[in-house]
Amino acid sequence: MSYQQGQGYQDIPTGENQQQGYPQYGQQYPQQGYPQQGYPPQQGYPPQQGYPPQQGYPPQQGYPQRNSGFEQPGYQPPMTSFDDEGAKSFSFDDQSVRKGFIKKVYTILMCQLLLTFGIVSIFAFIQGVRDFAHTHLWILWVALAVTFITMICMACCESVRRTTPMNFIFLFIFTLAESFLLGILSALYEPEAVLLAIGLTAAVCLGLTIFAWQTKIDFTACGGILVAMLIIFVIFGFFAIFWSGPIMNTVYASLGVFIFSLYLIYDTQLMMGGKHKYSISPEEYIFAALNLYLDVVNLFIYILALVGGK
Numbered sequence: 001m002s003y004q005q006g007q008g009y010q011d012i013p014t015g016e017n018q019q020q021g022y023p024q025y026g027q028q029y030p031q032q033g034y035p036q037q038g039y040p041p042q043q044g045y046p047p048q049q050g051y052p053p054q055q056g057y058p059p060q061q062g063y064p065q066r067n068s069g070f071e072q073p074g075y076q077p078p079m080t081s082f083d084d085e086g087a088k089s090f091s092f093d094d095q096s097v098r099k100g101f102i103k104k105v106y107t108i109l110m111c112q113l114l115l116t117f118g119i120v121s122i123f124a125f126i127q128g129v130r131d132f133a134h135t136h137l138w139i140l141w142v143a144l145a146v147t148f149i150t151m152i153c154m155a156c157c158e159s160v161r162r163t164t165p166m167n168f169i170f171l172f173i174f175t176l177a178e179s180f181l182l183g184i185l186s187a188l189y190e191p192e193a194v195l196l197a198i199g200l201t202a203a204v205c206l207g208l209t210i211f212a213w214q215t216k217i218d219f220t221a222c223g224g225i226l227v228a229m230l231i232i233f234v235i236f237g238f239f240a241i242f243w244s245g246p247i248m249n250t251v252y253a254s255l256g257v258f259i260f261s262l263y264l265i266y267d268t269q270l271m272m273g274g275k276h277k278y279s280i281s282p283e284e285y286i287f288a289a290l291n292l293y294l295d296v297v298n299l300f301i302y303i304l305a306l307v308g309g310k
Helices: 092-125 127-135 138-156 158-162 166-186 191-214 219-242 246-272 285-308
Strands: 002-004 008-010
Touching: 092 127, 092 166, 092 191, 092 246, 092 285, 127 166, 138 158, 138 166, 138 285, 158 166, 158 285, 166 285, 191 246, 191 285, 219 246, 246 285
Parallel strands: none
Antiparallel strands: 002 008
16 A cells, blocks of 8 residues: 555555556557457458359350340341441342342332233223223222222231232232223223323333432432322312313323322332432332332323323
8 A cells, every 4th residue: 555645545456466457558468459360361251252253144144245235046136337427328138138129019010000001901992891981980989999998908007018918919909990990081081192191101100210210319308298299289179170171170280290200209219218318118019019000090190181181
């Protein structure tokens, strides 16, 4: 026991008790403090227990490899090429498909035109058939109804115009009805006027087709303008019924030739595709042939009206 000023007598531990008190400054606990060994490697996350490369996501089971895209099994990327500006262009395979599509469309169109103008020639040059058409006008209304029904079915229903042989059956029925319609109409004109109209129609269609193939003007971007012109033309036709006359009929027929000449160029470039803004799918060969056929038929009608004076 010792005396200190201000604290009185205090017991100072000595000997064995001093070892159990607070340690002196700087004294360490090598036995009782924090272990010097730290966390041994065998108790942490050993490298052999992590995610080894062979146990990760294999390319065939996990996510696709870098820059491989999201291809499905058996998927083959389209054969396309890119120019310096990164714009997509058609490959040789796409051009071969387009050429086969154009050949198929023109083959169908030629068959339609041969059938149509063959029936027109019968009505125009055989007097007995001409007299029958003049006395049995109900054929006109039946042919008109069948024409509209089949045309709407092919234009609005993809299953009709894409399913074989249904698309060819509907196209044949439509062409046959339209041919009778044009035959009855041709019976109202002189045979010489009908023959001249056929020749002029063939020449105009050939010239416009060559122009559509060679020109750098893209008419496929003018679809809205052509629709507006057609609506105005139809409205003008209703007024022409009540104010008919030689001048009115000539103006109306001339406008019809002009508008459907533009439509022939437009539909031809849609079929061509390639450098043009819009194009028809190669699966729509029936629809493309139907459009071109209607353009040729309407050109013939209005050229016949100009030549025949009716």
